Amino acid sequence: MVRHASGNRGVTPSKLCLPTPGFKVKAKLQGQIVIATHNEGKLAEMRDLLAPYGIKTLSSGELGLPEPEETGETFAANAILKARAAAQLSRLPAFADDSGLCIDALNGEPGIHSARYARDAGGFDQAMQKLEEALAAGPHKPPFKAHFGCALALAFPDGKAKAFEGRVFGELVFPPRGHLGFGYDPIFRPEGFDQTFGEMTREEKHSIPADGSPGLSHRARAFQLFAKSCLDGRTSN
Numbered sequence: 473m474v475r476h477a478s479g480n481r482g483v484t485p486s487k488l489c490l491p492t493p494g495f496k497v498k499a500k501l502q503g504q505i506v507i508a509t510h511n512e513g514k515l516a517e518m519r520d521l522l523a524p525y526g527i528k529t530l531s532s533g534e535l536g537l538p539e540p541e542e543t544g545e546t547f548a549a550n551a552i553l554k555a556r557a558a559a560q561l562s563r564l565p566a567f568a569d570d571s572g573l574c575i576d577a578l579n580g581e582p583g584i585h586s587a588r589y590a591r592d593a594g595g596f597d598q599a600m601q602k603l604e605e606a607l608a609a610g611p612h613k614p615p616f617k618a619h620f621g622c623a624l625a626l627a628f629p630d631g632k633a634k635a636f637e638g639r640v641f642g643e644l645v646f647p648p649r650g651h652l653g654f655g656y657d658p659i660f661r662p663e664g665f666d667q668t669f670g671e672m673t674r675e676e677k678h679s680i681p682a683d684g685s686p687g688l689s690h691r692a693r694a695f696q697l698f699a700k701s702c703l704d705g706r707t708s709n
């Protein structure tokens with residue numbers, strides 16, 4: 473069930489979605505932040521990514537915060553909307569992710585509708601099967617090109633917010649392979665790799681290379697941009 477956060481009342485969705493012009497983190501982020509997600513897979517990855525920076529995290533699930541309705545039309549708009557709702561309700565800086573799988577042969581769908589697509593299908597196994605059937609019924613032939621997109625947004629209780637975006641390109645693999653990761657991971661094989669995300673460990677999928685080169689996953693890549701702008705150096709590896 474999609475619910476409105478009470479903190480959103482009286483604020484129009486378009487206003488909620490806009491990044492703050494000239495947003496700048498004056499001092500690098502410290503202390504405690506809220507991770508505005510109820511998705512266990514995303515929460516684990518976001519905690520892994522933040523852990524080396526000494527940031528303490530609470531999740532919106534642990535705080536009992538409701539999930540706002542995702543009325544944005546882009547990953548960035550929805551990430552900002554979720555981060556702002558959590559920051560306003562918790563009175564703490566909040567960090568949110570909006571992400572999804574975009575398939576070229578399906579005009580970028582399910583894209584921002586990825587979570588809903590899986591809910592409507594009755595789960596991820598069924599959703600992956602439904603995608604295979606939709607692709608088989610269409611005019612395109614394999615390989616089916618796709619990318620995962622991710623926007624990570626940071627918002628403050630005063631409403632200031634900014635999103636950072638990352639993508640990873642690859643191909644779809646049917647039948648699904650691997651039981652690691654979450655969501656659509658078992659059907660996505662990133663370019664240059666033999667394994668699907670479902671066959672990779674969390675570390676392989678989203679760790680940040682120490683030499684500053686791009687991480688592999690969409691979330692890792694968005695995180696690198698966020699870390700450069702908003703976080704002090706790592707305290708450990």
Ligand code: IMP
Pocket residue numbers: 511542569570571572573584586587590620653654655656657669689691
């Ligand atoms: P939302 O960002 O809450 O709208 O949900 C995005 C949906 O996209 C998730 O529920 C997953 O279905 C999917 N998704 C996003 N990132 C990943 C990923 O890294 N692996 C697999 N599925 C993902």
